Amino acid sequence: MAKVQALDYDVDKYLEEQGYDDHFHEHEHGDKYKVSFISKYIFSTDHKTIAKQYLITGMAWAFIGAFFSLIFRLQLGFPDMDLSWLRPILGGWININSEGVGSLSPDFYYAMVTIHGTVLVFFVLTAGLSGTFSNFLIPLQIGARDMASPFLNMLSYWFFFLASVIMLLSLFLESGPFAGGWVAYPPLSALPQAMMGSGMGMNLWLFSLVFFVVSVLLGGLNYITTVINLRTKGMSFWRLPLTVWSFFVTAIIGLLSFPVLVAGFVLLLLDRLLGTSFYLSDIFIAGEPLHHVGGSPILYQHLFWFLGHPEVYIIILPAMGIVSEVMSTHARRPIFGYKAMVYSIIAIGFLSFLVWAHHMFVSGMDPFLANFFILFTLIIAVPSAVKVFNWITTLYKGNIHLTVPMLFAIGFVSFFISGGLTGLFLGNAPIDIQMHDTYFVVAHFHIVMGVAAFFGMFAGIYHWFPKMFGRYMNQTLGKIHFWLTIVAAYMVFWPMHYLGVAGVPRRYYTFDSFVNFSQFDTLNQIITIFAFVGFTAQLLFAFNFFYSIFYGKKVSERNPYRANTLEWSAPTNPGHGNWPGKLPVVHRWPYDFHKNGSDYRPQYVPLDPDERDVH
Amino acid sequence: MVGQGLKYRDDYRNATFHPQVFLMWLGLVSIAMLFAGLISAYIVRQSAGNWLEFPLPHIFIISTLTIVMSSATLAWAYRSYLRGWQRSYRQGLLLTFFLGVAFLVMQYYGWSELYSKGIGISGNPAGSFLYVLTGLHALHLIGGLFALAVIVYQAWWRHVQMSQQQVIRLKIISYYWHFLMILWIVLYGFLYFTR
Incomplete structure (x- = not known):
């Protein structure tokens, strides 16, 4: 492997020489961002606030x-x-x-x-x-x-x-x-x-x-x-x-x-x-x-799930995007299959509108119609698998920095796989009719869109916290938060699969009248104990979050992760308008890590004479 | 209000839409989806049987003509503004506003005619759906009338000046108004042919 050059780019020089002047800061009478407390922190129109x-x-x-x-x-x-x-x-x-x-x-x-x-x-x-x-x-x-x-x-x-x-x-x-x-x-x-x-x-x-x-x-x-x-x-x-x-x-x-x-x-x-x-x-x-x-109450179910199913992709897609960005940056590797990732996002978005009735297999719908929804549900596994494959190959041979955002991003992929696999069970009407409204469903959706989306969110918060607040969150507390959360989340939701396969129904207040289910009493107790462990870990996170806003380690450099995307070319605490002078001009895709002997090349760096923006 | 956004120079962008006009287009997409949801519910419910058939009130034909005319007068006002014809700009806007109000009044008469025939909102779903579809359309039109009232006020009681911002404002309200016209024709045709 070629030796890489860890260099710092002089952002201001690039912005001044290469930047695009949109005359944003001209014609202002005084400082137009000098705003009162209320319009700065409460009724703010600044996207960052x-x-x-x-x-x-x-x-x-x-x-x-x-x-x-x-x-x-x-x-x-x-x-x-x-x-x-x-x-x-x-x-x-x-x-x-x-x-x-x-x-x-x-x-x-x-x-x-x-x-x-x-x-x-x-x-x-x-x-x-x-x-x-x-x-x-x-x-x-x-x-x-x-x-x-x-x-x-x-x-x-x-x-x-x-x-x-x-x-x-x-x-x-x-x-x-x-x-x-x-x-x-x-x-x-x-x-x-x-x-x-x-x-x-x-x-x-x-x-x-x-x-x-x-x-x-x-x-x-x-x-x-x-x-x-x-x-x-x-x-x-x-x-x-x-x-x-x-x-x-x-x-x-x-x-x-x-x-x-x-x-x-x-x-x-x-x-x-x-x-x-x-x-x-x-x-x-x-x-x-x-x-x-x-x-007909079924009519409501159709209208509800026409949103309800796309909604789970509304939840998971942003987490997927965050994870891609975080993984690439912290593994110092270009994201593998960028265009395949984009096409997968689009394919998932499109297919999400054709699968809603898989939530309604037991509502008495036409079994022939159900076949249509089974088919499209299973097809969604294809772009999802493409994405998982690309995340793993992004990590492969990467220079992996196990920072807190990276840990959460890896945790996301783990949960997305284990929750996604049970989705294949539930997407099939013959199995779903058995599993419907049991804890198997609860386990499936909590892992694949609950915990996984949370892990994507945590990855994003830890990664962009320095950009949001100009300070770092505590990394040790973050790692404790990660390990407690991933163990607790698996221990809460994994056993629920066993409950579900045995037919324990969800939403029940008590199982006293089901003698069969008393075998799960211990398992239910374990789940509850780990739910408390997981909650405690989140208290730790909240403490870390709010403490770091005020007392965290200050960010001393503009681009602490040596990332390529444009947000790191803005000052650490950008004002309203984001860039104090000219806007950055983009010359390349955002994942030029480890290219031509340099560790990273931000998007605002022009191409070398012999370099091409190919990806 | 919408126009208070930050100023951009966009000479390197070849986008044909101004961002705020594009925002309105997307808003129209979401309104279209709202009605698409209701129309598909209508179709599903109708195919399940127990569906009352009744003729639509005749006044809906006149209200259809009215809303088409109001769309035309608004287009006329817009063209007049671009050419600097202040008088016809003002008259066109005011005419549009009153035709919009007239449309609402006619819708009201249509509903009371149905109601007097015993087709209330809570009876057979055929009637309920008609009230929901036409009622939501009327609500959107009332929203449009508020926006139009602001523009009429500016045109009649403020000095009319040529400005890019005003062109964008007129474009936004025009797209919304023409959309409501087309939506009404779609709804009327749908209700007429699939009773």
């Missing part, structure tokens, strides 16, 4: 969702435990019997499961992941001053905030938040009298999610427009970092699928409020027939 707002709101929701999971894991692992000590926090959600022993009320068990699913899927892994990194990285990595419409971008966050506030309010209702599962199938979601959370709780849930969709759409419009219109000079589509590619395709998926969810919600809302019969039919409550005639 908005990204941090998304991240911190997402983290808050992650802890609320994780806390709920601990409580219902306690119920599943240790159903006889005295929970009266939780009464100060959970109040009426804990029943206390005549002997003074507290137990979780079944209604609130369902509420917690529901809210856990809703906030993690939508608020954390959609807003917190794609909202954070699309906002932060798209303008910085394509060489733009800001988003196409910073104002809509700000609105996008504040709609998300509004959705958050409404959802949070629903937790404090006396009847509790919605409790019919995060998918909100009618009739539980359509009839206010169906269960405790179906009244006001469901109203707030629906309004919250409608505002959330507005937020996603406003964000998505901006991401797509920014990538198409505001790339800097020389930044062709084939020179975009894979992060930007994945955010771009994610935004397109969201733009096409979220409105359909709204369509489903509009009909649901009318069923609830105006007595229409879109989803309701022939229902008796306490022996009394309702007036609803001719509706």
